[in-house]
Amino acid sequence: MDAMAAVLELKNLQTQFATRDGIVRAVDGVSYAVGQGETLGVVGESGCGKSVSSLSILRLIPDPPGKIVGGSVLFAGEDLTRVSEERIRAVRGNEISMIFQEPMTSLNPMMTIGKQISEPLTRHLGLSKKQAADRAQEMLALVQIPDTRKWLSGYPHEMSGGMRQRVMIAIALACDPKVLIADEPTTALDVTIQAQILQLIRELQEKMGTAVIMVTHDLGVIAEVADRVVVMYAGRKIEEASVKKLFARPRHPYTRGLMTAIPRLDKITNGDGLSKRLTEIPGVVPPLYDLPAGCAFADRCGYATDQCRIEKPVFEKKSPNHWAACWQELPG
Amino acid sequence: MAADQKSPVAPLLEVIDLKTHFPIRTGVFSRVSGHVYAVDGVSINLREGETLGLVGESGSGKSTLGKSIMRLVEPTSGEIKISGVAITGLNKRDMFVHRRQVQMVFQDPYSSLNPRIPVGKVVAEALHIHGIASGVAADEMVRELFRRVGLRAAQTRNYANEFSGGQRQRVGIARALALNPKLIIADEPVSALDVSVQAQVINLFMDLQQELGLSYLFIAHDLAVVAQVCHRIAVMYLGKIIEVANRDELFKAPQHPYTQALLASIPIPNPEIKPAADRVLQGDIPSPSDPPKGCRFHTRCPLAETRCRTEEPPFKEGSPGHWVACHLH
Numbered sequence: 001m002d003a004m005a006a007v008l009e010l011k012n013l014q015t016q017f018a019t020r021d022g023i024v025r026a027v028d029g030v031s032y033a034v035g036q037g038e039t040l041g042v043v044g045e046s047g048c049g050k051s052v053s054s055l056s057i058l059r060l061i062p063d064p065p066g067k068i069v070g071g072s073v074l075f076a077g078e079d080l081t082r083v084s085e086e087r088i089r090a091v092r093g094n095e096i097s098m099i100f101q102e103p104m105t106s107l108n109p110m111m112t113i114g115k116q117i118s119e120p121l122t123r124h125l126g127l128s129k130k131q132a133a134d135r136a137q138e139m140l141a142l143v144q145i146p147d148t149r150k151w152l153s154g155y156p157h158e159m160s161g162g163m164r165q166r167v168m169i170a171i172a173l174a175c176d177p178k179v180l181i182a183d184e185p186t187t188a189l190d191v192t193i194q195a196q197i198l199q200l201i202r203e204l205q206e207k208m209g210t211a212v213i214m215v216t217h218d219l220g221v222i223a224e225v226a227d228r229v230v231v232m233y234a235g236r237k238i239e240e241a242s243v244k245k246l247f248a249r250p251r252h253p254y255t256r257g258l259m260t261a262i263p264r265l266d267k268i269t270n271g272d273g274l275s276k277r278l279t280e281i282p283g284v285v286p287p288l289y290d291l292p293a294g295c296a297f298a299d300r301c302g303y304a305t306d307q308c309r310i311e312k313p314v315f316e317k318k319s320p321n322h323w324a325a326c327w328q329e330l331p332g
Numbered sequence: 333m334a335a336d337q338k339s340p341v342a343p344l345l346e347v348i349d350l351k352t353h354f355p356i357r358t359g360v361f362s363r364v365s366g367h368v369y370a371v372d373g374v375s376i377n378l379r380e381g382e383t384l385g386l387v388g389e390s391g392s393g394k395s396t397l398g399k400s401i402m403r404l405v406e407p408t409s410g411e412i413k414i415s416g417v418a419i420t421g422l423n424k425r426d427m428f429v430h431r432r433q434v435q436m437v438f439q440d441p442y443s444s445l446n447p448r449i450p451v452g453k454v455v456a457e458a459l460h461i462h463g464i465a466s467g468v469a470a471d472e473m474v475r476e477l478f479r480r481v482g483l484r485a486a487q488t489r490n491y492a493n494e495f496s497g498g499q500r501q502r503v504g505i506a507r508a509l510a511l512n513p514k515l516i517i518a519d520e521p522v523s524a525l526d527v528s529v530q531a532q533v534i535n536l537f538m539d540l541q542q543e544l545g546l547s548y549l550f551i552a553h554d555l556a557v558v559a560q561v562c563h564r565i566a567v568m569y570l571g572k573i574i575e576v577a578n579r580d581e582l583f584k585a586p587q588h589p590y591t592q593a594l595l596a597s598i599p600i601p602n603p604e605i606k607p608a609a610d611r612v613l614q615g616d617i618p619s620p621s622d623p624p625k626g627c628r629f630h631t632r633c634p635l636a637e638t639r640c641r642t643e644e645p646p647f648k649e650g651s652p653g654h655w656v657a658c659h660l661h
Contacts, residue, residue: 195596218599226603261527278534
């Protein structure tokens with residue numbers, strides 16, 4: 001999709017879950033790529049498949065009930081959906097690492113902070129205990145934890161939410177990965193702490209040239225950190241563009257709906273849009289086990305025609321660096 | 333706070349120097365070893381038909397303040413008046429009568445709806461308990477309430493798990509409205525909802541205010557949401573209100589360094605606006621069990637001076653209706 005050489009590329013990825021209600025196509029043919037030093041934003045609401053697509057990259061989908069049933073994840077000349085269990089473990093936390101919304105659930109409460117950072121270093125990079133401990137302290141300093149000596153022997157429960165997320169970032173970046181997947185990394189944090197963490201990720205990315213996939217529901221976070229954006233709805237990619245193009249002129253009615261549905265602080269301070277009603281997107285996301293034949297957004301869309309209800313829209317180029325899956329040509 | 337005391341009519345809600353402290357118990361004898369100063373001397377008032385936003389980060393005490401006004405947690409000291417009547421000293425029975433005037437909407441209505449009873453019955457129960465209506469009359473009132481909040485009358489027969497998050501919040505609002513309250517305390521009512529549904533519920537809050545003349549105390553961490561629905565906004569930090577102003581005034585001319593930092597931290601959904609490099613506030617919010625001396629914000633304040641570390645700043649009205657607790661103003 002991009003002229004830039006991709007570090008990681010998803011091609012037509014399909015991940016399904018077997019549920020009581022039927023087969024849920026959580027990720028239904030999604031493709032995206034991220035280049036070195038680039039931040040790709042993946043945005044959408046609950047159930048759109050943004051998290052499942054990112055978990056599929058490292059094969060972290062519980063099987064059963066989940067299964068990657070098609071497509072590929074290309075990384076360093078390999079298809080990660082097909083490599084051995086041993087190989088994918090070597091990739092995880094080493095060449096590609098991941099941070100999550102709630103750091104407490106991914107940190108080991110019984111293990112010191114220092115151990116948790118140095119463990120992947122001894123395992124993946126074969127460093128000695130002493131080397132790994134030194135590197136762990138360096139990493140803590142890098143993510144701006146004060147009093148690094150003390151915290152090396154501290155435990156996660158002694159830390160605040162923001163500090164824990166810093167530790168997660170330290171663990172994720174300790175092995176100098178090519179790709180960092182950040183799944184709602186600031187959603188559980190207060191807004192002043194969110195600002196710290198986003199700035200930290202940005203600084204470290206510049207320093208280390210890491211490719212970042214930022215998965216979030218928050219368009220504000222996307223606008224702030226992403227270079228390029230993929231918008232997902234009901235398991236599919238419905239729009240992709242450079243961040244500026246996406247916000248300047250969204251081409252999909254859903255993206256447009258999202259942007260007008262959020263209260264805008266920047267509009268309020270400009271004195272327009274005071275206490276006007278928000279523009280609602282009517283209805284709810286259709287259940288993923290029972291998607292309509294045509295466009296999944298058609299029932300909520302003001303532009304929908306008969307064609308939209310019958311035929312799935314083709315994901316096509318609308319302008320340079322801008323693609324969308326919509327039959328309609330929206331007014332500028 | 334003495335703002336707007338000129339008006340002869342008592343404000344709908346008046347909170348005077350309210351404190352809610354929780355004891356910390358440790359050891360085998362559960363000895364009280366300290367206190368969490370969740371709400372530590374808060375004064376606010378709220379006029380009829382007004383929406384007052386209460387913003388702050390985790391640990392600021394905003395939720396405890398809301399629950400204290402409902403007396404779901406018992407305040408340690410201070411006074412709460414509703415339409416001029418002090419409710420802090422009321423016994424259970426009088427409080428029961430009073431509670432009709434103030435109702436609460438929570439973040440997750442699912443946890444407050446009995447999953448084994450049709451939601452219509454849950455709402456009808458409130459009407460019955462308070463002796464407003466029962467039987468067929470109550471059922472008809474509930475159907476009317478459901479229509480008012482944008483649900484179908486037939487949905488009164490459904491169970492909580494048959495509703496989406498947005499619909500459940502509508503049920504929660506219907507239940508709060510059932511007793512015809514004057515004031516609704518809404519604690520993070522849209523934070524669990526997706527953006528597209530959030531807009532629907534925010535609009536509903538605003539429509540209901542217009543139709544019924546309701547007042548809201550709207551508690552939320554999301555400043556953009558608060559800006560959308562509120563007339564006035566109070567900012568809390570570590571158990572204290574540090575600034576109150578009209579919405580436009582607060583966003584255009586925030587006075588307290590914390591309010592300024594909070595506003596600057598919000599990511600703006602516009603890639604053309606780049607975040608200011610110096611906006612990032614250092615450090616974490618201190619523990620409310622051991623709040624800093626002097627101004628509670630001084631440990632993170634870029635402008636703190638010597639007296640900020642020792643002397644608590646008074647809450648002053650800098651310009652009409654704009655109150656701030658900061659030595660620098």
